[in-house]
Amino acid sequence: MSRPSSRPASRPFLRQGRRSPRSWTSFAKNAPGASKLRQSLKPSAVRARFAPSPTGYLHVGGVRTALFNWLFARHNGGVFVLRVEDTDVARSKPEYAAAILSGLRWLGLDWDEGPQRGGPHAPYFQSQRLHIYREAARALEAAGCAYECFCPSDAFAGETACDCASLSPRDKGNRLRSGAAPALKFRVDTRRDVAVEDVIRGTVVFPAGSIHDFVLCKSGGDPLYNFAAVVDDNAMAISHVIRGDEHLANTPRQLLVYEALGLPPPIFAHIPIILSEQRRKLSKRDGATFLDEYEKLGYLPEALLNFLGLLGWSPGGDRELLTVAEMIAEFRLADVVKHPAIFDVRKLGWMNKEYLKAAPLAEIAARVEKLLPEDVRRRYGAGRIAAVTGLLRPRVQNLAEIVSQGWYFFTDKPVTPIPEAIAKYCAGPEPLQRLRELREQLARLKTFSEESVETEIRSLAERAGTKAAAYIHPLRVALTGQAVSPGIFEVCAILGREQVLERIDALIGALSGALRATVRMVP
RNA sequence: GCCCCCAUCGUCUAGAGGCCUAGGACACCGCCCUUUCACGGCGGCGACGCGGAUUCGAAUUCCGCUGGGGGUACCA
Numbered sequence: 078m079s080r081p082s083s084r085p086a087s088r089p090f091l092r093q094g095r096r097s098p099r100s101w102t103s104f105a106k107n108a109p110g111a112s113k114l115r116q117s118l119k120p121s122a123v124r125a126r127f128a129p130s131p132t133g134y135l136h137v138g139g140v141r142t143a144l145f146n147w148l149f150a151r152h153n154g155g156v157f158v159l160r161v162e163d164t165d166v167a168r169s170k171p172e173y174a175a176a177i178l179s180g181l182r183w184l185g186l187d188w189d190e191g192p193q194r195g196g197p198h199a200p201y202f203q204s205q206r207l208h209i210y211r212e213a214a215r216a217l218e219a220a221g222c223a224y225e226c227f228c229p230s231d232a233f234a235g236e237t238a239c240d241c242a243s244l245s246p247r248d249k250g251n252r253l254r255s256g257a258a259p260a261l262k263f264r265v266d267t268r269r270d271v272a273v274e275d276v277i278r279g280t281v282v283f284p285a286g287s288i289h290d291f292v293l294c295k296s297g298g299d300p301l302y303n304f305a306a307v308v309d310d311n312a313m314a315i316s317h318v319i320r321g322d323e324h325l326a327n328t329p330r331q332l333l334v335y336e337a338l339g340l341p342p343p344i345f346a347h348i349p350i351i352l353s354e355q356r357r358k359l360s361k362r363d364g365a366t367f368l369d370e371y372e373k374l375g376y377l378p379e380a381l382l383n384f385l386g387l388l389g390w391s392p393g394g395d396r397e398l399l400t401v402a403e404m405i406a407e408f409r410l411a412d413v414v415k416h417p418a419i420f421d422v423r424k425l426g427w428m429n430k431e432y433l434k435a436a437p438l439a440e441i442a443a444r445v446e447k448l449l450p451e452d453v454r455r456r457y458g459a460g461r462i463a464a465v466t467g468l469l470r471p472r473v474q475n476l477a478e479i480v481s482q483g484w485y486f487f488t489d490k491p492v493t494p495i496p497e498a499i500a501k502y503c504a505g506p507e508p509l510q511r512l513r514e515l516r517e518q519l520a521r522l523k524t525f526s527e528e529s530v531e532t533e534i535r536s537l538a539e540r541a542g543t544k545a546a547a548y549i550h551p552l553r554v555a556l557t558g559q560a561v562s563p564g565i566f567e568v569c570a571i572l573g574r575e576q577v578l579e580r581i582d583a584l585i586g587a588l589s590g591a592l593r594a595t596v597r598m599v600p
Numbered sequence: 601g602c603c604c605c606c607a608u609c610g611u612c613u614a615g616a617g618g619c620c621u622a623g624g625a626c627a628c629c630g631c632c633c634u635u636u637c638a639c640g641g642c643g644g645c646g647a648c649g650c651g652g653a654u655u656c657g658a659a660u661u662c663c664g665c666u667g668g669g670g671g672u673a674c675c676a
Contacts, residue, residue, distance in 0.1 A: 129676090130675075130676045165675055168675070168676090228674095260674050278604095281604070281605080283604070286602095287602070287603045287672090288603085292673080292674050301673085321670095322669085323670055323671070325670075326603075326671035326672075327671075347605085352669075354611085356669075358670075388612070393615090394623090394624080395614075395623075397613095397624075397626090414606095416606050416669090417668085418613090419612080421610095421612065421626070424611070424612065424626040425626095469638090472638040544635080545635060546636085550635065559636090561637040563638080564635080565635065566635095
């Protein structure tokens with residue numbers, strides 16, 4: 078039980094955020110552990126948070142972290158806090174912050190406290206809370222837990238410690254007067270092991286000497302992550318810190334800061350990170366890694382949430398398709414796995430397809446509409462868009478594919494068949510002949526519908542003593558320019574008689590020209 | 601280098617000593633359905649990293665190794 082000896086920072090302001098009596102400590106190797114506290118914690122006391130840094134767009138890894146925090150908070154009837162960690166002035170940008178917020182909104186991960194919503198612990202941008210860190214920094218320095226360091230920022234590549242800690246007041250004064258702006262460093266007791274109690278990992282001990290003095294505030298005074306996060310998690314009364322595994326190694330440092338400040342640490346849960354197919358931490362170069370890319374490609378938020386939820390967490394058994402409500406009901410930190418997961422886009426694609434098939438057509442069509450250019454939307458209208466969506470949806474994994482695959486439904490220009498389609502279905506004189514018959518009969522149809530076209534083609538084939546395919550394939554080439562498409566009768570119905578005849582004529586023209594050329598060459 | 605984490609099919613995972621000749625899903629491969637593609641149906645391929653130890657019995661516990669990952673920033 079090595080209770081922190083000094084209580085330098087029992088400053089009132091630092092104590093505001095205390096949420097429970099300090100009944101345990103996680104600094105000693107034989108600490109009682111988080112589990113006991115977890116059990117005694119009332120669900121209503123749960124306050125989880127997502128604390129993204131707006132130095133880039135929202136990453137699928139970040140989304141997963143946000144999701145786990147959100148699920149945890151919702152499952153426990155707790156509070157989900159959103160805090161923007163924009164202390165790195167050089168790299169943070171407002172547009173990134175805005176994109177992160179709108180991304181979370183799109184997903185439906187609503188926050189109870191945070192930007193645009195406020196809350197009892199506002200502001201929720203760290204850049205607006207600098208005075209709070211400054212005060213905490215002063216407290217630490219006054220208590221001898223931190224010291225000013227005058228070394229140039231790039232001075233320490235390795236382990237060598239600087240000797241600024243033992244600078245005489247006079248030297249310090251001189252440097253200060255000469256305009257040097259010191260960083261604030263935390264003094265680490267290298268003789269002591271530091272143990273982290275983690276809900277997912279158990280007790281993790283960082284041996285004495287493996288942690289060195291680290292920077293709390295840069296020269297200039299801006300706080301760094303390991304400092305600001307501690308101050309805010311406490312100030313915002315965060316009960317559970319659920320974050321990526323890459324932060325596990327930071328945790329002992331943060332624990333030390335909690336201790337020096339005289340604050341009770343939250344419960345930690347480090348979730349495994351998401352790796353790219355190259356088994357590396359997901360980065361920009363690994364294809365679509367940012368949330369907005371998935372939105373643009375037409376993935377459904379529910380599908381993304383379901384997929385990400387199952388990356389590193391499982392409700393047990395065979396469950397694959399889970400609604401958000403089901404995930405909330407079943408989510409427990411104890412069921413989060415320890416090992417990293419590889420992001421498999423193919424499975425996401427399958428899952429998105431499942432959601433696409435299950436959703437009401439009108440909803441899906443409305444989303445497709447948003448992906449189409451304004452003029453196309455106006456020209457063809459919601460009716461055709463919905464019909465095309467219905468036809469293509471079982472064949473695609475995302476909505477963008479409906480647009481790219483169904484392009485021939487949205488153009489008045491002649492369709493130029495791809496060479497493979499011509500070679501496969503339009504070689505020789507027969508297809509041309511079939512097209513001519515088709516053209517004649519379809520023009521005569523009293524009503525032009527899926528059923529009437531089908532009936533006509535089938536009887537045409539029967540009369541000619543051939544298979545319907547003999548008509549269907551050339552027709553497909555004429556209408557779509559492709560060798561594959563949805564059912565051709567349905568395609569006809571959507572295009573309408575006028576466009577169908579136009580395209581048949583066009584192909585007849587092209588084929589007869591080509592045939593003449595071939596014949597001329599033969600002799 | 602040092603510190604830490606992790607280890608079941610190609611991928612996501614189920615599995616918490618006998619229920620496991622290891623289950624499901626994605627992917628892949630067949631077959632069926634069919635005008636093509638897709639959907640759907642049926643079937644198949646495919647894993648407990650290695651070595652010790654504990655035990656009557658280990659995917660499940662312990663140790664070592666190997667492998668992978670993360671951290672070691674005046675980034676988060």
